Each structure stands twice: as C-alpha cells, then as structure tokens.
Amino acid sequence: MNALHNLDLFAQATLSIVLEAIPFLLLGSVASGLVEAFVPKDRLERLLPKGRLASTLVGLGLGAVTPCCECGVVYLARRLIGKGVPPGAAVAFMLAAPVINPVSILATLVAFRGDPTMAVWRCALVILAGLVVGYWAGGQKAASLLVPLLTPAPACGCGHDHGPQHDHPTPAGGCSHDHGPKPVSSPGGSPEGSPGATPACGHDHGPRPVAAPSGVAPAAAAATMPGALFGSLADAVPLAAVLPTPRAKIASAMHHALADFLDMAKVLILGSMVAAAFKAYVPVSVVMAMENDLVLAIPGMMALAVILSLCSQADAFVAASFSTFPQAAKLAFLALGPMLDLKLMLMWRQVFTPRLVRVLTFVPAALVFLACCLLGIATGGAP
Amino acid sequence: MIQTTFRRLASRTDGLAMLLLAGFMGWLATAGNYWMYLNPKFKPVTLTAALVLAVLGGYAAIRPVTRPNLGRSLCYLVLLAMAGLAEGGFQALSANIDSDPFDVAATLPTPEKAPTPARLTQNGKDYIPINTGELHDIAAKGPSPSFDRPFAVRGFVHRSPELDAAGQFVLYRLAVWCCFADGTAVGLRVAFPPDQAPPDDKAWVTAYGTLRPIPEAARKDVAIPGISFSSVAPAALLAADTVETKELNPEEAYMFEWRQEEPYAF
Known part of the structure; x- marks a missing residue:
C-alpha cells in the first residue's frame, strides 16, 4: 500500500467516524440546550442528593438507563454541573453512560457470542472508574472543574462566544440582547441605549443598540446581580421575575445547542482524522506484534483504544477480532476506550479545567491498567 | 461594501456548513452510497440527524450564534475535501494501484439488491x-x-x-x-x-x-x-x-x- 492509495481510505474512514458520531453529538447538544433553557437550577439541586457517594451513585444509575455515546455527553455533563447537579453525579454519568447502558451491553454480548464475561468485566471496570473519579469530583467546587469564562461579555453564563449578530433571545439563555461586535470589558457600559444604566446580565453590550427582547418582562431584580460564573442568568434570577415566553425559551435552547455543537464538531473532525490516519497508515502487523506479551499487550491495547476513538457501541466487535490477544488486553481496550480517547481529550479541554482533564485522563487509565494486569496474571494471559 | 458582504458571509459560515453537511447526509441516506460509510440499518438515525442539523443550520445561517472562526472553517474545508476524496475524486487516481480490496468505488445510484434464492x-x-x-x-x-x-x-x-x-x-x-x-x-x-x-x-x-x-x-x-x-x-x-x-x-x-x-x- 502507499500513501496515494491510502488517502481515499483515510478519507472514507474519517467521514465514516464523523457521520457515525454526528447524531450522538447533536443529541447531546440538543439535550444540553434544552437543559440550559428549560431546567431551572434550583429544581435539579432539590431533586438530587447532596452526598458525594449518593450523588455519584445517582450519576451511575442515570448512565445505566441512558443509551448514548461518549461524544454526546461531554457538553451535557458540563451543562448539568452548571445547573447545580453535583459534579460527582455529572462526571460519573459522563464516564459510565457510554458503556453501562443496555445497548452497549447488548453489543458486547453479541460480539463475544453471548459470553457475558467480557460484558460484566467491562461494566465493572467502568463503574469502578466512574465511582472513583465521580467521588473525587463530588468533593470539588463546580468552579474548579469547569473552564471559567474569559471575558465579561458572556456573563449571561452560557459560556459561548456571542457572535456579531447574536441576539440572545431569552433570559433563560441568560441575557436577552445583542452582545455587539466587540464585547466591552467595562461592566458599567451603556446598556440598550440607556446611558448609565446597568443591563440585566451585568455586562456591557457593545456599541450597537438593540431592540428590547420580545416576550420578556423587565427584570429589575437582575440588574444588581452579578453574572453567574456558570449556567445562565436564569439560574441566578428567579424565573418568575423574567417570565420568558416558550418561544423565547426554544430560541435559547437552539442557540445553546448550536454553540455546543459547533464547539464539539471541530474537535470531532480533528479526532476522527487522527483515528482514521492510524487506521489507514499504521500496519495492523504493528498492533499484532504485541499479542503474545501480556506486558506489552495491555498498554498497547489501551493506547490503541485511545487512538482509534471507536464508538462504545462498536468497539466490542473490533476487540473480539483480536482473538489471539490475552483476555485482559481485550478488556483493557474495551474498558478504557469509551472513557478516554483522542476525541474526548480534545473535547474535555474545551470545557473542563486542566485539573479535571488530568484526573479524567490518568485515573481511569491507571485503574484499567492495574485491574487488567491483575486479571492477566490471574488468568495466565489466556486469550 | 465588499468587506461588509464578506463579514456577513463569514458570520454565516457555520450555518451554511451545517446545511451542506445535512444535505450530504440526506443524500447519502436516500440516494447515495451510504453503505460505504455506515451500516444501512442506521439510515433512519442519519436522516433524523440530517433533519435536525438542517433546522439548526438554517437557524444559524439566519442568526449566527458565534463569531467566524478560522479553525472551524478550516475543519469544514477538510471535511469537504474528505467527502470529495471518498466520493470518487481520488479513487480515479488510485484505481491502478495494487489496492486494498475494501477500497471500492460505488456504483451510483446503488442498484436494487436482488433477493437471494433459498438454494x-x-x-x-x-x-x-x-x-x-x-x-x-x-x-x-x-x-x-x-x-x-x-x-x-x-x-x-x-x-x-x-x-x-x-x-x-x-x-x-x-x-x-x-x-x-x-x-x-x-x-x-x-x-x-x-x-x-x-x-x-x-x-x-x-x-x-x-x-x-x-x-x-x-x-x-x-x-x-x-x-x-x-x-x-x-x-x-x-x-x-x-x-x-x-x-x-x-x-x-x-x-x-x-x-x-x-x-x-x-
């Protein structure tokens, strides 16, 4: 094979990964937008337990009944944390949901011809990692886990770069105004053509005058409140004070879904290209060279899982094809891939602090490595 | 004037790219060589996603949600190039190379699948x-x-x-x-x-x-x-x-x- 020939295979693999992931990415983005626009912060806070362990277990429980893939849940997890969901629950959900949902379990069973061993071990390892990382995250403040807003312009809390014509349509999305072409850092700027007054969202709206938002009652109480670090202004202002119309809420949900989708689509494309390049240009023999050595096979398969960035509902079939590899190495591939891959690392960097990204990267990897080494030793490296 | 038009167009890049991608997905699932990329059992999922993408893309084209972003625009171009390569542009060049058998050029439109006889x-x-x-x-x-x-x-x-x-x-x-x-x-x-x-x-x-x-x-x-x-x-x-x-x-x-x-x- 040569580079010329492999270029079309590379293109085909890239496109196939992107096309496969887009529906899940859209689902996650739309869910994230809906949560932002329709779910008041205090309701989630009331519903969920506050304890670290209890909230982590709730996150795992939610993951067990939510068929989703790993790309779609990153922004949703961030949005949930911003909405007051205990970080432990959101992080545990994000790590475990792609594996412990019924669709993934069924796919694993089918791939291994009905033998439940691999499915059980895979779920157990992912639950363990979700529990450990979730429990740790439960002890952290949301502000130390999410990327803080860099400019005061998006103080409405949505976390997006508001474009030149972005008329934020509803208080549910934070502030109902156009942010203007150049966000101004001075918090005391002229709002909506009323010099001297402070806008409801607490930041300068830039030079362009904008019409008052439709369907929104004045929110005088909000004028004195600081912009929320995360979540929307609706989180800080009682909904009764702002009364957004359903139409405005839908528009807000679309804005946030779009912004989330666009943020993630970029890294999805880059991650897919890296995975496809590995597929097209690295000979399979390089991977197969590790099959007889447990010490090489486990980290090798873990690295392969990270690079290939396969969907959690399809990776079991690829793992099953490594029939000569030790069972423990196949488990390492299956358990780590949905929790850690190139796409995910790029996505995490968009929304989580480096500290959380480090924990998400190293803790599951270390747990999977240790557990699989122990299993490999116990089974004598049997395939 | 030209600068203003360019800015307006640039701010709509995201929406236009999403519409284009939605169109490509819709075409693949209805008349194109979908099988080259995904298992056909996922066609309904892809079609639904294309519809949602078209709605969001249309919205973004009318009311951009973010500023134009060079990195994102480059990603769109790369994706467009990938589609061009995979859809046959490059296969014509590599046709005479000792190729992987799975590297196949699709016949379009995809022919009707003949029923398999029992024996x-x-x-x-x-x-x-x-x-x-x-x-x-x-x-x-x-x-x-x-x-x-x-x-x-x-x-x-x-x-x-x-x-x-x-x-x-x-x-x-x-x-x-x-x-x-x-x-x-x-x-x-x-x-x-x-x-x-x-x-x-x-x-x-x-x-x-x-x-x-x-x-x-x-x-x-x-x-x-x-x-x-x-x-x-x-x-x-x-x-x-x-x-x-x-x-x-x-x-x-x-x-x-x-x-x-x-x-x-x-």
Missing part, C-alpha cells in the same frame, strides 16, 4: 447461501450437524505461500457493525479442489463446499494484510467442491447483517 445450484448440487461472518460463527462453535450441510459463500481471496502449499486460501469480507472505521475482515480458510487452479489473490469468488474441522496440530492464525483487523476461523475450513470467480458488485464487498439460521444474509 444456489452448482454442478447439479444445491448449496445454502451464507456469508463469511455467518459461516465463521458456525465454524467457531465446532463440529455440529451444520458441518455436513453444503454452503455457498462469497468473498475476497487472500493467498500466501504458506496457504498455497497447503492447497488453501482465505475467503473473507469486511464486517461493518457500525461504520467503516470499525470494520473487521471476517473469514475462513478454504481448501480448493485439487483439480482446480487457485483463484488470484484479492479476486472476488464464490466457494461451494462443506465445513471440515482442522486438526489441532494444523491450526494456525492467519492475519489478513491490509488496513482492517481480521478474524479467520481457526478450527474449521471450507472444503470446496468448486470455486467460481465472479465480478464484484461494490455494494457486496461489505457485510452488514448476520443471522443465526436460514435464510442467511449471504
């Missing part, structure tokens, strides 16, 4: 049509009554000096569970009839025969070279009565369906 007749004998994935599963379970049944199975040929010496080749196809990137070449060894010359490497053939266990001492792992991971049944082979070289319909290069009993997916 295929060859030299007056009836054979059960089955695909390499289904036969691989039967072989993997070990000797059973199915080992006595005559099967017709089609796929690509992989030859090597070692296999040639044993009078065998590997017959395989690409099993696509979700998408092309997770495709796995699945197959089994075929012992070709002594009175027949072995088919060419990478030829597309139909083999007619019955399963036969491989003695423990003769079992060897066979890896199929190429970009795909592979799984070749280690414990049984197809003892072929006849091997027939056929013209490949590109749409048949991949397998998307596996059944446990008749009628098999072929």
Whole structure:
C-alpha cells in the first residue's frame, strides 16, 4: 500500500467516524440546550442528593438507563454541573453512560457470542472508574472543574462566544440582547441605549443598540446581580421575575445547542482524522506484534483504544477480532476506550479545567491498567 | 461594501456548513452510497440527524450564534475535501494501484439488491447461501450437524505461500457493525479442489463446499494484510467442491447483517 492509495481510505474512514458520531453529538447538544433553557437550577439541586457517594451513585444509575455515546455527553455533563447537579453525579454519568447502558451491553454480548464475561468485566471496570473519579469530583467546587469564562461579555453564563449578530433571545439563555461586535470589558457600559444604566446580565453590550427582547418582562431584580460564573442568568434570577415566553425559551435552547455543537464538531473532525490516519497508515502487523506479551499487550491495547476513538457501541466487535490477544488486553481496550480517547481529550479541554482533564485522563487509565494486569496474571494471559 | 458582504458571509459560515453537511447526509441516506460509510440499518438515525442539523443550520445561517472562526472553517474545508476524496475524486487516481480490496468505488445510484434464492445450484448440487461472518460463527462453535450441510459463500481471496502449499486460501469480507472505521475482515480458510487452479489473490469468488474441522496440530492464525483487523476461523475450513470467480458488485464487498439460521444474509 502507499500513501496515494491510502488517502481515499483515510478519507472514507474519517467521514465514516464523523457521520457515525454526528447524531450522538447533536443529541447531546440538543439535550444540553434544552437543559440550559428549560431546567431551572434550583429544581435539579432539590431533586438530587447532596452526598458525594449518593450523588455519584445517582450519576451511575442515570448512565445505566441512558443509551448514548461518549461524544454526546461531554457538553451535557458540563451543562448539568452548571445547573447545580453535583459534579460527582455529572462526571460519573459522563464516564459510565457510554458503556453501562443496555445497548452497549447488548453489543458486547453479541460480539463475544453471548459470553457475558467480557460484558460484566467491562461494566465493572467502568463503574469502578466512574465511582472513583465521580467521588473525587463530588468533593470539588463546580468552579474548579469547569473552564471559567474569559471575558465579561458572556456573563449571561452560557459560556459561548456571542457572535456579531447574536441576539440572545431569552433570559433563560441568560441575557436577552445583542452582545455587539466587540464585547466591552467595562461592566458599567451603556446598556440598550440607556446611558448609565446597568443591563440585566451585568455586562456591557457593545456599541450597537438593540431592540428590547420580545416576550420578556423587565427584570429589575437582575440588574444588581452579578453574572453567574456558570449556567445562565436564569439560574441566578428567579424565573418568575423574567417570565420568558416558550418561544423565547426554544430560541435559547437552539442557540445553546448550536454553540455546543459547533464547539464539539471541530474537535470531532480533528479526532476522527487522527483515528482514521492510524487506521489507514499504521500496519495492523504493528498492533499484532504485541499479542503474545501480556506486558506489552495491555498498554498497547489501551493506547490503541485511545487512538482509534471507536464508538462504545462498536468497539466490542473490533476487540473480539483480536482473538489471539490475552483476555485482559481485550478488556483493557474495551474498558478504557469509551472513557478516554483522542476525541474526548480534545473535547474535555474545551470545557473542563486542566485539573479535571488530568484526573479524567490518568485515573481511569491507571485503574484499567492495574485491574487488567491483575486479571492477566490471574488468568495466565489466556486469550 | 465588499468587506461588509464578506463579514456577513463569514458570520454565516457555520450555518451554511451545517446545511451542506445535512444535505450530504440526506443524500447519502436516500440516494447515495451510504453503505460505504455506515451500516444501512442506521439510515433512519442519519436522516433524523440530517433533519435536525438542517433546522439548526438554517437557524444559524439566519442568526449566527458565534463569531467566524478560522479553525472551524478550516475543519469544514477538510471535511469537504474528505467527502470529495471518498466520493470518487481520488479513487480515479488510485484505481491502478495494487489496492486494498475494501477500497471500492460505488456504483451510483446503488442498484436494487436482488433477493437471494433459498438454494444456489452448482454442478447439479444445491448449496445454502451464507456469508463469511455467518459461516465463521458456525465454524467457531465446532463440529455440529451444520458441518455436513453444503454452503455457498462469497468473498475476497487472500493467498500466501504458506496457504498455497497447503492447497488453501482465505475467503473473507469486511464486517461493518457500525461504520467503516470499525470494520473487521471476517473469514475462513478454504481448501480448493485439487483439480482446480487457485483463484488470484484479492479476486472476488464464490466457494461451494462443506465445513471440515482442522486438526489441532494444523491450526494456525492467519492475519489478513491490509488496513482492517481480521478474524479467520481457526478450527474449521471450507472444503470446496468448486470455486467460481465472479465480478464484484461494490455494494457486496461489505457485510452488514448476520443471522443465526436460514435464510442467511449471504
């Protein structure tokens, strides 16, 4: 094979990964937008337990009944944390949901011809990692886990770069105004053509005058409140004070879904290209060279899982094809891939602090490595 | 004036790109070569996603939500280039290269799939049509009554000096569970009839025969070279009565369906 020939295979693999992931990415983005626009912060806070362990277990429980893939849940997890969901629950959900949902379990069973061993071990390892990382995250403040807003312009809390014509349509999305072409850092700027007054969202709206938002009652109480670090202004202002119309809420949900989708689509494309390049240009023999050595096979398969960035509902079939590899190495591939891959690392960097990204990267990897080494030793490296 | 127009256009790049992608997804799922990328069972998912993407893209084109972003725009261009390459632009250039058999150029529009007959007749004998994935599963379970049944199975040929010496080749196809990137070449060894010359490497053939266990001492792992991971049944082979070289319909290069009993997916 040569580079010329492999270029079309590379293109085909890239496109196939992107096309496969887009529906899940859209689902996650739309869910994230809906949560932002329709779910008041205090309701989630009331519903969920506050304890670290209890909230982590709730996150795992939610993951067990939510068929989703790993790309779609990153922004949703961030949005949930911003909405007051205990970080432990959101992080545990994000790590475990792609594996412990019924669709993934069924796919694993089918791939291994009905033998439940691999499915059980895979779920157990992912639950363990979700529990450990979730429990740790439960002890952290949301502000130390999410990327803080860099400019005061998006103080409405949505976390997006508001474009030149972005008329934020509803208080549910934070502030109902156009942010203007150049966000101004001075918090005391002229709002909506009323010099001297402070806008409801607490930041300068830039030079362009904008019409008052439709369907929104004045929110005088909000004028004195600081912009929320995360979540929307609706989180800080009682909904009764702002009364957004359903139409405005839908528009807000679309804005946030779009912004989330666009943020993630970029890294999805880059991650897919890296995975496809590995597929097209690295000979399979390089991977197969590790099959007889447990010490090489486990980290090798873990690295392969990270690079290939396969969907959690399809990776079991690829793992099953490594029939000569030790069972423990196949488990390492299956358990780590949905929790850690190139796409995910790029996505995490968009929304989580480096500290959380480090924990998400190293803790599951270390747990999977240790557990699989122990299993490999116990089974004598049997395939 | 030009600058203003350019700015307005740039601010709508995201929306336009989403609309274009939605159109591409819609076309693939309805009239295009969807099978080259994804298992056709996901068509409804892709169509729904295309619809949602079109709605969001239309919204973004009218009311941009973010400022134009060079990195994102480059990603759109790259994706466009990938679509151009995969959809045939580059295959024309690489057609004469000793290519991976799974690198196929689609015929468009995709031809209607002819129904598979219950039995295929060859030299007056009836054979059960089955695909390499289904036969691989039967072989993997070990000797059973199915080992006595005559099967017709089609796929690509992989030859090597070692296999040639044993009078065998590997017959395989690409099993696509979700998408092309997770495709796995699945197959089994075929012992070709002594009175027949072995088919060419990478030829597309139909083999007619019955399963036969491989003695423990003769079992060897066979890896199929190429970009795909592979799984070749280690414990049984197809003892072929006849091997027939056929013209490949590109749409048949991949397998998307596996059944446990008749009628098999072929």
